[in-house]
Amino acid sequence: MSEKTQIVIEPERYELRAAAPYRFDLDRRNFFKFLGAGVLVVSILKPVAIAQESGGRRRERGEALPKEIDAWLHIGQDGKVTVYTGKVEIGQNIRTSLSQAVAEELHVPMEKIELVMGDTQLTPFDMGTFGSRTTPTMNLQLRKVAAAARETLIGLAAAQWKTDRQRLTAADGKIIDSANNHSIEYAALTKGQQITQDVSFDPALIPAADWKVAGRSAPKVDIRAFVTGGHRYPSDQTLPGMLYGKVLRPAAFNATLTSLDTQKAEQMGVTVVHDGNFIGVAAPTSELATAAVEAMKAEWKSDPQPSNKDLFGYLRKNTEEGTDPTGDGDRFDQGSVDQALASADHKLQQTYTVQYIAHVPLEPRAALAKWDGDHLTVWTGTQRPFGVRGQLAEAFHLPEDHVRVFMPDMGSGYGGKHTGETAIEAARLARAAKRPVKVNWTREEEFTWAYFRPAGVIDVTSGVRNDGTITAWEFHNYNSGSAGIRTYYEVPNQKIAFHPVRTPLRQGSYRALAATANHFARESHMDELAHAVKMDSLEFRFKNLKNDRLRAVFEAAAKQFGWGKSKTPGQGFGMGGGYEKLGNVATFAEVKVDRSSGDVQVVRLVTAFECGAIVNPDGLHNQLEGSNVQGLGGALFEAIQFDNGKILNPRLSQYRVPRFSDLPAIEVVLLDRKDIPSVGAGECPLIGVAPAIANAIFDATGVRLRALPLVPDGLKVT
Amino acid sequence: MATIRLAINGKRYSVDTDPQTSLLTVLREKLDLTGSKYGCGEGQCGACTVIIDGKSQRSCVTRVGSVAGKKITTIEGIASGDHLHPVQEAFLEEGAMQCAYCTSGMIMSAVALLQKNPNPDRAAIIDYMDGNVCRCGTYPRIITAIQKAATAMSRSATMKGTGR
Numbered sequence: 001m002s003e004k005t006q007i008v009i010e011p012e013r014y015e016l017r018a019a020a021p022y023r024f025d026l027d028r029r030n031f032f033k034f035l036g037a038g039v040l041v042v043s044i045l046k047p048v049a050i051a052q053e054s055g056g057r058r059r060e061r062g063e064a065l066p067k068e069i070d071a072w073l074h075i076g077q078d079g080k081v082t083v084y085t086g087k088v089e090i091g092q093n094i095r096t097s098l099s100q101a102v103a104e105e106l107h108v109p110m111e112k113i114e115l116v117m118g119d120t121q122l123t124p125f126d127m128g129t130f131g132s133r134t135t136p137t138m139n140l141q142l143r144k145v146a147a148a149a150r151e152t153l154i155g156l157a158a159a160q161w162k163t164d165r166q167r168l169t170a171a172d173g174k175i176i177d178s179a180n181n182h183s184i185e186y187a188a189l190t191k192g193q194q195i196t197q198d199v200s201f202d203p204a205l206i207p208a209a210d211w212k213v214a215g216r217s218a219p220k221v222d223i224r225a226f227v228t229g230g231h232r233y234p235s236d237q238t239l240p241g242m243l244y245g246k247v248l249r250p251a252a253f254n255a256t257l258t259s260l261d262t263q264k265a266e267q268m269g270v271t272v273v274h275d276g277n278f279i280g281v282a283a284p285t286s287e288l289a290t291a292a293v294e295a296m297k298a299e300w301k302s303d304p305q306p307s308n309k310d311l312f313g314y315l316r317k318n319t320e321e322g323t324d325p326t327g328d329g330d331r332f333d334q335g336s337v338d339q340a341l342a343s344a345d346h347k348l349q350q351t352y353t354v355q356y357i358a359h360v361p362l363e364p365r366a367a368l369a370k371w372d373g374d375h376l377t378v379w380t381g382t383q384r385p386f387g388v389r390g391q392l393a394e395a396f397h398l399p400e401d402h403v404r405v406f407m408p409d410m411g412s413g414y415g416g417k418h419t420g421e422t423a424i425e426a427a428r429l430a431r432a433a434k435r436p437v438k439v440n441w442t443r444e445e446e447f448t449w450a451y452f453r454p455a456g457v458i459d460v461t462s463g464v465r466n467d468g469t470i471t472a473w474e475f476h477n478y479n480s481g482s483a484g485i486r487t488y489y490e491v492p493n494q495k496i497a498f499h500p501v502r503t504p505l506r507q508g509s510y511r512a513l514a515a516t517a518n519h520f521a522r523e524s525h526m527d528e529l530a531h532a533v534k535m536d537s538l539e540f541r542f543k544n545l546k547n548d549r550l551r552a553v554f555e556a557a558a559k560q561f562g563w564g565k566s567k568t569p570g571q572g573f574g575m576g577g578g579y580e581k582l583g584n585v586a587t588f589a590e591v592k593v594d595r596s597s598g599d600v601q602v603v604r605l606v607t608a609f610e611c612g613a614i615v616n617p618d619g620l621h622n623q624l625e626g627s628n629v630q631g632l633g634g635a636l637f638e639a640i641q642f643d644n645g646k647i648l649n650p651r652l653s654q655y656r657v658p659r660f661s662d663l664p665a666i667e668v669v670l671l672d673r674k675d676i677p678s679v680g681a682g683e684c685p686l687i688g689v690a691p692a693i694a695n696a697i698f699d700a701t702g703v704r705l706r707a708l709p710l711v712p713d714g715l716k717v718t
Numbered sequence: 719m720a721t722i723r724l725a726i727n728g729k730r731y732s733v734d735t736d737p738q739t740s741l742l743t744v745l746r747e748k749l750d751l752t753g754s755k756y757g758c759g760e761g762q763c764g765a766c767t768v769i770i771d772g773k774s775q776r777s778c779v780t781r782v783g784s785v786a787g788k789k790i791t792t793i794e795g796i797a798s799g800d801h802l803h804p805v806q807e808a809f810l811e812e813g814a815m816q817c818a819y820c821t822s823g824m825i826m827s828a829v830a831l832l833q834k835n836p837n838p839d840r841a842a843i844i845d846y847m848d849g850n851v852c853r854c855g856t857y858p859r860i861i862t863a864i865q866k867a868a869t870a871m872s873r874s875a876t877m878k879g880t881g882r
Contacts, residue, residue, distance in 0.1 A: 227806040231818070411817050619813075622816060625859070652763055660850070
């Protein structure tokens with residue numbers, strides 16, 4: 001893998017499957033009038049970046065490229081800086097890191113900056129907040145916008161003072177001519193006019209090594225509102241006269257309604273809507289809405305559907321080769337795997353599996369919808385406000401400019417909120433009730449009617465020489481996805497393929513996507529190969545790994561962990577790592593296994609991570625800790641149980657998520673590469689956790705676990 | 719339907735509702751106190767935690783009829799004006815959150831813990847807080863924040879005790 005191959009982040013198929021054609025539809029000239037006097041700087045994406053942000057050649061047929069503008073910034077006459085971006089804040093803390101980027105380049109204090117995010121009427125089109133794209137793209141764009149604003153202001157001051165702009169500098173919201181002891185506030189420079197500047201040039205950016213605001217820890221913007229309960233999440237939104245909506249759910253997935261009796265519900269003083277497959281209620285209280293839905297008598301029929309028991313056989317048998325919606329097959333062939341296997345000293349063939357898991361965002365889906373004639377406004381929690389706008393326009397046959405979607409900073413998503421189910425439900429009920437309607441999903445609805453991280457089967461066949469050189473690598477992933485499917489180890493003969501499957505459950509994006517499954521399989525298999533040739537796991541990896549950045553994180557984590565130290569009985573050490581979404585990670589795990597009870601305890605996780613120049617060290621540290629905890633759940637015990645179109649564990653009392661008592665000691669090592677552009681950190685740090693734990697369990701017990709979750713009911717040592 | 723009298727954050731309310739309705743629903747829908755969050759509806763995640771007569775309770779599984787007249791404190795009621803509660807201050811200083819949807823419940827549980835045990839060790843914190851879920855996984859920071867708050871509160875109690 002060279003640096004060059006790292007530049008483009010491939011959008012993941014499951015993120016794009018939900019995509020629909022969206023257009024930026026504002027009349028720019030009219031739109032900017034509302035901003036009033038001041039300096040306006042508009043960021044224009046270059047064609048390459050446009051292709052990346054829209055999914056490049058992977059975009060769905062008929063999907064229009066978004067227009068070229070991706071952000072803008074306005075400096076008002078009061079000195080307030082307002083930045084407009086379609087990205088959204090879901091806990092990953094980009095409201096803070098993006099503000100830091102602007103503060104850095106524009107030389108204004110953080111508190112003067114406000115970000116307007118994810119409002120389809122006010123912000124430029126954005127495909128969505130996913131794929132760890134905010135830092136490598138939007139952060140860079142906003143730095144350019146802010147730098148261009150700074151240069152424009154210097155130009156204005158130079159003209160006003162009739163002086164050479166080279167003599168002028170920007171600092172603390174002012175342009176300064178130190179030779180003449182002149183200074184002027186940004187806000188005073190525009191003299192009541194609106195001055196517009198395109199970022200069509202490449203303004204000089206401040207190198208990371210010289211950063212003063214970016215590169216340092218900054219507290220979460222608006223943090224006080226979060227510790228006082230004052231912040232209004234999507235589910236907290238209200239409007240005068242608002243009703244509560246509730247939807248009648250089918251008895252099983254893919255079920256058809258055979259009979260419906262709403263008579264009793266209709267006598268309860270609520271609005272009942274039955275429109276095709278949609279049956280719902282709007283009522284003055286949520287309790288009445290729920291009672292009215294429960295009073296309905298509905299019968300459904302559905303065909304038999306698969307369950308966990310036959311899941312992996314089902315996935316192998318139901319491939320949809322050639323029907324890949326994105327058009328290219330995620331295949332990679334190099335050399336001859338067959339010949340290399342024939343001459344290998346050791347051959348190994350193993351299968352790894354992952355179950356469906358749920359995102360469990362603590363705030364379930366919520367939306368509040370209001371109609372004004374044929375104009376629709378919706379407040380909802382989503383990672384794709386423009387995507388939801390498109391879904392609403394489609395559902396209600398409206399032009400997109402009749403639909404406005406707001407996204408108040410929400411209670412997390414992890415890739416699980418790309419779609420607009422509650423928005424559509426609330427809007428349909430509001431249209432019937434002629435009042436604003438809010439729909440808050442219950443936890444059970446969120447577990448059942450959202451979507452899951454795809455389950456998958458991965459077959460790996462490999463060949464290795466006695467000296468530890470891997471010569472053959474064949475890797476087939478059924479259904480779980482193609483993110484992180486390629487190996488970063490140097491293998492001359494490779495065959496890698498992703499096989500899409502007719503999925504038994506609704507599936508979609510999830511933090512780190514298939515990279516977790518693919519790294520689990522690859523890094524487990526690497527350990528198995530090291531064992532086969534009797535080499536140390538780290539030494540074996542390094543023998544086959546040239547990538548310097550990846551070697552660096554393995555080295556850093558090994559050093560912090562104390563790799564090579566001696567063990568006590570029941571103790572086990574293991575590692576896993578890789579790269580994803582331009583970041584590099586290695587996680588080392590220490591486990592303790594009680595051989596009599598089979599209980600596995602993850603004692604310690606050490607993760608080294610490198611994502612280029614660090615923008616907010618404390619924010620990054622926080623993401624790393626969280627990634628380790630979330631990765632732990634999927635590694636050890638999270639799994640969706642389903643049978644015949646029903647989810648069997650759709651409650652927090654039945655679906656186990658990591659809690660305080662599951663917490664291992666977590667140590668984070670951050671490698672700050674100021675010479676490398678900053679990239680995202682919300683996803684990559686998850687991917688080493690599962691293989692590190694699996695490898696540590698093997699080290700402790702000699703038992704090789706090849707299925708995620710690893711120990712849902714404790715380890716059975718046979 | 720009945721008229722239920724409630725004492726929340728030092729204020730008196732009277733609410734017309736079914737006594738079987740959950741306290742969380744009343745707080746959020748009738749009183750617009752939306753700091754307490756819905757996360758699971760079965761007392762499993764702690765996002766709805768409030769303090770009733772000094773004890774932390776899950777308001778989503780608490781019938782409003784059962785708490786009439788009792789002293790109820792929600793996240794909106796623990797600061798004194800602009801002066802944050804030491805636990806809020808510690809969460810703020812530690813940045814002990816990501817999306818922060820769990821934060822209200824975490825803070826309320828921590829406040830109740832420190833009322834009961836002003837100087838909990840790590841194991842006692844983990845044990846008490848285990849019913850509160852942070853899906854973003856900020857547990858390490860929350861533990862540190864609670865430890866910091868405990869230190870700050872005992873220092874301020876000592877100062878009061880010595881008359882300083």
